[in-house]
Amino acid sequence: MIHINSEACKGCGICISMCPSNVLTFSDEFNSTGFRYPVVKNSDSCTGCGNCMVYCPDFAIVVKNDEE
Amino acid sequence: MGNLACAEGALAAGCQFYAGYPITPASEIMQHMSGRIFQEGGTFLQTEDEIAAMASVIGASWGGAKAMTATCGPGISLMQENIGLAVMTETPCVIVNVQRGGPSTGSTGLSSQGDLFQVKYGSQGDYPVIAIAPSSPQEMYEHTIWAFNKSEKYRTPVFVLSDRLVGHMSESVDFYLPEDINIENRKIREKYDGPGQEMFLSPEGVAPMPVFGRGLKAHVTGSSHYPDGSRNVADAELMDYIIKTLKNKIERSLKDISLTEKEYMEDAEIAVVSWGSTFRSCLSAVKDCRSMGLPAGSFRPVTVWPFPENEIREISEKVKTIIVCENNMGQLYHMVRSAALDKAKVVFLPPEKLGTLIKPARIVEKVREAL
Amino acid sequence: MSDFDHPLKKYFRNGINYKTCPGCGNGIISASILRAIDSSGKDFDSFAFVSGIGCSGWIPSPFYNTDVLHVTHGRAIAAATGLKLALPEINVMVIAGDGDTGAIGGNHLIHGARRNINITVITVNNRIYGMTGGQAAPTTPRFSPTSSSPFGTIERPFDLCRIVEAAGGTFVARWTTFHTRQLSATIRKALDHKGFSFIEVLSQCPVHYGKIEGMRGNAPAMMEQLRDNTYVWKPDTVKNDKIPVGIFVHEMGIPEMTSEIERLRIKAGYHE
Numbered sequence: 001m002i003h004i005n006s007e008a009c010k011g012c013g014i015c016i017s018m019c020p021s022n023v024l025t026f027s028d029e030f031n032s033t034g035f036r037y038p039v040v041k042n043s044d045s046c047t048g049c050g051n052c053m054v055y056c057p058d059f060a061i062v063v064k065n066d067e068e
Numbered sequence: 069m070g071n072l073a074c075a076e077g078a079l080a081a082g083c084q085f086y087a088g089y090p091i092t093p094a095s096e097i098m099q100h101m102s103g104r105i106f107q108e109g110g111t112f113l114q115t116e117d118e119i120a121a122m123a124s125v126i127g128a129s130w131g132g133a134k135a136m137t138a139t140c141g142p143g144i145s146l147m148q149e150n151i152g153l154a155v156m157t158e159t160p161c162v163i164v165n166v167q168r169g170g171p172s173t174g175s176t177g178l179s180s181q182g183d184l185f186q187v188k189y190g191s192q193g194d195y196p197v198i199a200i201a202p203s204s205p206q207e208m209y210e211h212t213i214w215a216f217n218k219s220e221k222y223r224t225p226v227f228v229l230s231d232r233l234v235g236h237m238s239e240s241v242d243f244y245l246p247e248d249i250n251i252e253n254r255k256i257r258e259k260y261d262g263p264g265q266e267m268f269l270s271p272e273g274v275a276p277m278p279v280f281g282r283g284l285k286a287h288v289t290g291s292s293h294y295p296d297g298s299r300n301v302a303d304a305e306l307m308d309y310i311i312k313t314l315k316n317k318i319e320r321s322l323k324d325i326s327l328t329e330k331e332y333m334e335d336a337e338i339a340v341v342s343w344g345s346t347f348r349s350c351l352s353a354v355k356d357c358r359s360m361g362l363p364a365g366s367f368r369p370v371t372v373w374p375f376p377e378n379e380i381r382e383i384s385e386k387v388k389t390i391i392v393c394e395n396n397m398g399q400l401y402h403m404v405r406s407a408a409l410d411k412a413k414v415v416f417l418p419p420e421k422l423g424t425l426i427k428p429a430r431i432v433e434k435v436r437e438a439l
Numbered sequence: 440m441s442d443f444d445h446p447l448k449k450y451f452r453n454g455i456n457y458k459t460c461p462g463c464g465n466g467i468i469s470a471s472i473l474r475a476i477d478s479s480g481k482d483f484d485s486f487a488f489v490s491g492i493g494c495s496g497w498i499p500s501p502f503y504n505t506d507v508l509h510v511t512h513g514r515a516i517a518a519a520t521g522l523k524l525a526l527p528e529i530n531v532m533v534i535a536g537d538g539d540t541g542a543i544g545g546n547h548l549i550h551g552a553r554r555n556i557n558i559t560v561i562t563v564n565n566r567i568y569g570m571t572g573g574q575a576a577p578t579t580p581r582f583s584p585t586s587s588s589p590f591g592t593i594e595r596p597f598d599l600c601r602i603v604e605a606a607g608g609t610f611v612a613r614w615t616t617f618h619t620r621q622l623s624a625t626i627r628k629a630l631d632h633k634g635f636s637f638i639e640v641l642s643q644c645p646v647h648y649g650k651i652e653g654m655r656g657n658a659p660a661m662m663e664q665l666r667d668n669t670y671v672w673k674p675d676t677v678k679n680d681k682i683p684v685g686i687f688v689h690e691m692g693i694p695e696m697t698s699e700i701e702r703l704r705i706k707a708g709y710h711e
Contacts, residue, residue, distance in 0.1 A: 009457070010460075012461040012659070014658050035461070053465055057457070057463055057469075057658075058455070058466055059530035060444045094644065106709060109709045109711065113520070116550040120517035123511070127508065127517070127519060127520065127522035128524060129521075130508055130525075131523075131524070150514065178679070280522065280529065281506065281526045284506070284509070285505055287507050288508045288509065289501070290511060291509070297501065352638075436664055
């Protein structure tokens with residue numbers, strides 16, 4: 001449901017703070033530009049609200065709700 | 069009067085957008101346009117200041133309209149930043165400068181030729197412009213048509229460098245029938261060719277203009293940019309290419325752009341060089357000289373920018389003295405002096421009182437002095 | 440990493456790679472604009488963007504895959520006016536910052552509103568001059584230490600919406616990057632509004648303005664602050680200390696400039 005383009009991410013953390021369901025957290029690794037990017041830690045809590053996608057300043061997250 | 073002839077010339081050339089701010093002695097152009105341009109289906113906009121006038125001219129030109137503004141020295145000063153933008157973005161437009169006494173608010177009631185350098189060097193950086201200097205109402209009409217044609221052909225701002233004497237002069241003017249006027253229009257890009265398409269800075273010619281509203285996805289910026297419009301403000305090779313290409317676009321077309329007039333120059337020993345409003349006194353003086361047996365000749369750069377360096381150099385090899393006659397503290401004078409390269413003596417002759425019409429007798433006396 | 444495409448990618452010339460600082464509100468605003476256009480169903484080729492100098496000028500330039508005119512500082516509204524008058528059928532949108540619109544471009548802002556020219560102006564208000572290193576802007580709150588006011592600003596800041604309303608703006612709204620969905624909906628309304636539409640968007644500059652707030656680099660905290668310091672205005676709301684957001688003016692039926700020009704042509708006797 002949540003597709004994250006880790007290379008496009010600049011580690012701002014807005015997606016993590018805007019998620020109402022505590023789905024995301026920062027990765028342990030860095031991407032190639034040196035930023036920690038979001039990873040899904042609680043996929044079951046995701047409601048598909050799309051906040052992470054709508055608030056990402058780098059268009060790095062896509063939320064698709066037409067999957068299982 | 070000259071100003072009205074200028075406005076009619078613009079309309080004859082197909083001007084569809086006029087934006088301007090009132091200023092003496094150019095306001096008549098604006099006022100005439102404010103009625104006439106609507107009759108021709110165009111748009112008139114009186115802006116809040118001259119800066120907005122030039123900005124909206126650029127916007128309208130990118131919207132596909134032949135666009136112009138008219139002002140005086142103080143207005144040109146305000147427009148300078150956007151004049152640079154028009155050059156950098158290769159935006160066709162015509163700017164009329166009806167010069168008056170300066171500096172600053174100066175003498176609105178007097179004429180001068182103090183803006184020769186301002187129209188070429190007033191904006192930041194190195195860039196070429198085209199400027200034509202009419203000396204009569206008839207030329208206000210003809211030269212404005214010419215200005216539109218060249219601005220469209222070369223995608224560059226073109227100045228009509230007039231002054232109060234010519235702008236407010238009243239003489240009869242012959243208008244041409246539409247079928248007798250040669251109109252040139254900008255080449256517009258035919259179709260969108262992908263992100264890398266050439267929109268600017270053609271190395272050999274003039275890039276077809278990606279006018280807005282046609283799906284051509286133009287990207288126009290005053291920042292340093294590649295021919296496809298994408299920006300790079302840190303590449304020296306690019307900046308070098310841009311400045312030289314903009315310059316070459318005008319310089320390689322000198323034959324087409326540079327207009328000069330010579331009278332009695334074949335055997336002249338003294339050349340009288342003048343432009344714009346001083347030309348008429350100078351030609352009259354040269355004729356008087358000839359009737360007195362004095363070997364004077366008249367050379368007039370009709371287009372003052374680009375400056376006809378080569379022709380001045382040729383003249384300097386044939387004559388003893390060049391008298392540069394203009395209504396300022398010496399502007400064309402310096403251009404002539406450096407082009408003459410010490411081959412001939414170059415002398416500067418302003419009117420007895422700056423701002424007034426120079427009397428032919430004063431010029432004749434100077435010719436005598438030089439002989 | 441998966442092989443997916445962002446639904447808004449089709450609006451970008453060469454892929455999406457805004458070079459903004461991490462957490463900058465520009466990207467959120469850009470997405471709001473594009474979602475509004477996407478949902479309107481209007482062809483992107485029917486849009487032209489005119490942008491100013493400053494970080495927000497880089498929202499459409501060079502990224503949006505349509506006609507973009509990036510002009511000198513403060514002059515976007517003036518250039519947009521000329522463009523709209525020459526091409527009345529296209530949708531003209533101005534994107535510029537608070538300095539571009541409210542300082543150097545202030546005169547063009549009020550005259551654009553007065554003329555009721557049918558363009559949409561989006562002012563990204565981060566209350567600072569970001570691109571040039573964090574100098575004070577006419578929208579910076581009083582007593583702020585900035586790179587051009589080490590002892591604190593002494594001037595009172597503008598309320599840009601009130602200025603535009605006073606100048607005769609017929610569509611005036613304010614949102615923040617926190618209110619991205621409402622912003623998109625308002626942009627939709629503005630696109631349909633036949634007149635001068637002005638939308639101020641309070642946005643975060645985590646590098647320069649964040650420093651003033653003690654939140655340097657902390658975009659989430661700055662957005663929470665935008666949420667906490669604003670309230671959604673309704674006509675009967677009692678004024679309070681927070682900043683009102685919402686649509687303040689939506690006046691229809693005021694003569695719009697391009698229509699007036701057409702009327703003048705007919706009056707002058709022009710026949711096509």
